[in-house]
Amino acid sequence: MYLFFAFIIFVIIYFYHKRTTKFRAFNSFPGPPGLPVIGNILDLGSNTAEVLSNLQKYQKIYGDVYKLWVGPLFPTLVICDARNLETILSSTIHIKKSTSYLIFNSFLGDGLITNIGNEKWRKHRKLLTPAFHFKILERFLHKFDALGGTLLQKLDEHADDNGFDVFPYITRYTLDVICETSMGLQLNVQHNPDHIYLKNLVEYEHKFTMRQFSLIEKHKQWEIRKQNNEKSDAKEPFLDLLFRVWDNAEISMEEIREELDTFMFAGHDTTATTISFCLFELAKHQDVQHKILEEVHEIIGEDNDQFTVSNLSNLKYLDTVVKEVMRIYTTVPLIERAVADHLEIDGKVIPIGTTLLLFFYGLHNSEQNYTDAKKFDPSRFSSENTVNRDPFSYVPFSAGARNCIGQRFALLEVKASLVKIIKNFILLPVEPEHKLQLAANTILKSLNGVPIRIKRRN
Ligand code: HEM
Numbered sequence: 001m002y003l004f005f006a007f008i009i010f011v012i013i014y015f016y017h018k019r020t021t022k023f024r025a026f027n028s029f030p031g032p033p034g035l036p037v038i039g040n041i042l043d044l045g046s047n048t049a050e051v052l053s054n055l056q057k058y059q060k061i062y063g064d065v066y067k068l069w070v071g072p073l074f075p076t077l078v079i080c081d082a083r084n085l086e087t088i089l090s091s092t093i094h095i096k097k098s099t100s101y102l103i104f105n106s107f108l109g110d111g112l113i114t115n116i117g118n119e120k121w122r123k124h125r126k127l128l129t130p131a132f133h134f135k136i137l138e139r140f141l142h143k144f145d146a147l148g149g150t151l152l153q154k155l156d157e158h159a160d161d162n163g164f165d166v167f168p169y170i171t172r173y174t175l176d177v178i179c180e181t182s183m184g185l186q187l188n189v190q191h192n193p194d195h196i197y198l199k200n201l202v203e204y205e206h207k208f209t210m211r212q213f214s215l216i217e218k219h220k221q222w223e224i225r226k227q228n229n230e231k232s233d234a235k236e237p238f239l240d241l242l243f244r245v246w247d248n249a250e251i252s253m254e255e256i257r258e259e260l261d262t263f264m265f266a267g268h269d270t271t272a273t274t275i276s277f278c279l280f281e282l283a284k285h286q287d288v289q290h291k292i293l294e295e296v297h298e299i300i301g302e303d304n305d306q307f308t309v310s311n312l313s314n315l316k317y318l319d320t321v322v323k324e325v326m327r328i329y330t331t332v333p334l335i336e337r338a339v340a341d342h343l344e345i346d347g348k349v350i351p352i353g354t355t356l357l358l359f360f361y362g363l364h365n366s367e368q369n370y371t372d373a374k375k376f377d378p379s380r381f382s383s384e385n386t387v388n389r390d391p392f393s394y395v396p397f398s399a400g401a402r403n404c405i406g407q408r409f410a411l412l413e414v415k416a417s418l419v420k421i422i423k424n425f426i427l428l429p430v431e432p433e434h435k436l437q438l439a440a441n442t443i444l445k446s447l448n449g450v451p452i453r454i455k456r457r458n
Helices: 002-022 048-062 082-089 099-108 119-132 134-138 141-156 167-183 201-205 208-212 215-227 237-247 253-284 286-299 309-313 316-328 360-364 407-424
Strands: 065-070 074-079 335-338 355-358 425-428 438-440 444-446 451-456
Touching: 048 065, 048 074, 048 360, 048 438, 074 082, 082 355, 099 253, 099 335, 119 134, 119 237, 119 253, 134 309, 134 407, 141 167, 141 407, 167 237, 167 253, 167 407, 215 237, 215 253, 237 253, 253 286, 253 316, 253 407, 253 425, 253 444, 253 451, 286 316, 286 407, 286 425, 309 407, 316 407, 407 425
Parallel strands: 074 355
Antiparallel strands: 065 074, 335 355, 425 451, 438 444
């Protein structure tokens, strides 16, 4: 019996010693002290709003690189400075996702976002990149326009109200957009707000495409169109491209499904959040709305509703507005990596397996990078003011090999919807002033909605 206890104590001491030695450099980073075994789990907070504010609080106390022990098994290095972010994001080695992404595997499968960063990811990334070429994106613009028309009708029901939460309307719009553009599927949730997908997003997102249609059937239709030499019109561009690579046996049907589910997940909540926060800030800044409208009249024309990639890209002032909103309200507040190879941060070797929490929200809202960081000021992104800025101090779409594949699509969609809304409505703040309760869900969320008021412009 004594021998058994002695053995257990020996094993504990051995592993404790091994861990202390392995993590000596890691443990020398500053960070909240934490409790034995559970480390900093309780310090992080009990909900995603607390997590966001605590990560920021620790950044203020401990600086731009600090450690957290999330339980005994998850040493986590939080990084919020441009120099270290550049080291990690621009590397082709540190592309491995952390174990946190396993949660998404159950409903997205092993698509681009969740894949750990292996050969399959490399192959799929290469195969899918052409789907986001601007020539393909150009074909989506009429979808943005048509579905944007429905959005205007829905918003119009609230013209002259004392205020309403705009987020659900925008979410339904972006969901319709991603369904139509990625798989030619008319979900029509804008006309059907009780759609089951919206009611139970997480459960329903599980194998979304499988519930919606038969891929085999879609493939047959595509084959017929191909044999008839029909030009693949704008109906199903992402899906068409995937069928083409499937035909060449480069990807399996199951993998097509995983990537479509991934686009669904990555491609609507992100854009809905961004558009909603843009509307919220614009409602508070009449002068900014006015300048956008002037620019739209000049570049696109007062009576012209035809978007092109070129005229949307030439809306330079609008661009600065969207960038500033995505700085303050960083749509994806943090991402994670797992150290898979030799990595030095601030001269210290970080053990393999350590989680790197790249806190983009902290980077974007730090006074060191942006003076008066809380102030909404689009001029920060004018060409004169960005010349000398470190590109890694602004990474809303991440950067490097695993950056957002859909960023051009996203920006076109955000701009097209803002132009449509501003041309038709004057945006106003609700009274009394609404203070958003921001939370670091996977996507930044306002727990108490995004209310605005609108009036018809004419
Ligand atoms: C404002 C909108 C968007 C923002 C802010 C955004 C941001 C991001 C960020 C930060 C990442 C890196 C995630 C990580 O490393 O964990 C990412 C990856 C990704 N995004 Fe987006 N995204 C947006 C819209 C979209 C859209 C519209 C699509 C598709 C239609 C899309 C598809 C993807 C995919 C597939 C990845 C994984 C890329 C890879 O690992 O190779 N995103 N996005």
